[in-house]
Ligand SMILES: NC(=O)C1=CN([C@@H]2O[C@H](COP(=O)(O)OP(=O)(O)OC[C@H]3O[C@@H](n4cnc5c(N)ncnc54)[C@H](O)[C@@H]3O)[C@@H](O)[C@H]2O)C=CC1
């Protein structure tokens with residue numbers, strides 16, 4: 001079936017009946033997504049493991065633990081019972097931190113079916129096998145309609161209905177159009193991509209650089225520094241992605257540079273806040289404890305550095321951050337070391353790094 005006829009079919013379906021949407025996860029992003037889908041006319045159920053918080057959402061239409069100032073659409077029905085939430089759901093969003101993602105999908109598996117659309121919103125990586133979350137969805141279910149939602153989407157801004165855009169990525173056209181139908185509204189736009197791996201990798205990788213950006217801000221570094229950090233981060237992210245088989249062009253989109261900008265610039269990003277606390281002199285444990293929510297980048301930086309060393313991928317920023325986070329190297333000292341690193345190619349897709357190195361070696365400047 002062609003993509004245009006799928007779109008027509010989907011919009012016909014949306015006019016005739018509302019989409020039944022399930023959201024697994026009671027954190028800030030899961031809550032914001034459930035409310036958008038309900039604002040958009042969906043029949044929405046949200047699963048939380050915490051029965052009291054589920055009762056509060058149903059009673060007061062508030063999630064006091066994760067988004068206290070947000071008026072949740074009263075049509076969202078919350079429950080701690082997966083069978084109730086998944087019963088009849090056509091579209092399932094999984095918004096569970098990466099450490100618990102597989103366990104929750106396994107718990108949900110008895111109530112999932114091959115005709116459902118399963119979409120991960122989680123920007124993290126599983127250590128065993130360096131798996132991204134949509135790969136876990138695929139492995140655990142073997143179902144055909146799998147996708148990823150990722151982009152510059154600070155949950156607390158979505159809660160204020162700030163104008164926002166995101167990306168749905170899947171090689172399955174039905175998954176893309178259904179997610180656009182379920183979430184696209186006057187304050188939330190959903191762009192489509194068929195590079196699921198690249199979009200998902202972008203969401204996970206940018207968390208590393210958000211920690212570094214928070215740290216740089218706390219150390220009083222200026223806008224030139226932040227711009228250098230973000231641009232070199234983008235070069236590093238796309239180098240890593242290309243080595244792993246993703247399309248580097250994805251990184252010029254919302255899920256690449258878009259998400260990098262927002263998380264490296266905003267105190268609303270948890271990863272940025274962890275970095276800021278570290279820059280103020282807190283230990284990693286103190287910074288994570290003070291946050292009280294998930295900052296996926298802390299785990300991602302070790303996994304990515306390990307993978308990069310294994311595969312011989314040059315990732316100086318990620319490696320520098322790793323040394324600061326886990327080896328006690330002072331952040332300012334690391335920044336100075338990075339400034340003395342090789343002066344390489346700006347855009348490696350136009351001038352390969354090896355050519356710059358070779359020319360410098362010929363000049364006797366290694
Ligand atoms: N908050 C944000 O602005 C955005 C977050 N994301 C991604 O969404 C994912 C989820 O994030 P948030 O909702 O923000 O997280 P959060 O930290 O606000 O909440 C996590 C939720 O998962 C639940 N949870 C944790 N372990 C669990 C387990 N073993 N079983 C069941 N539930 C469990 C917690 O109880 C909580 O409800 C993260 O990976 C994050 O990268 C993506 C875009 C924006």
Ligand SMILES: O=C(CO)COP(=O)(O)O
Nearest residue numbers: 151152153154269270271
């Ligand atoms: O991914 C996000 C915004 O797009 C949220 O970032 P944090 O997880 O750092 O809060």
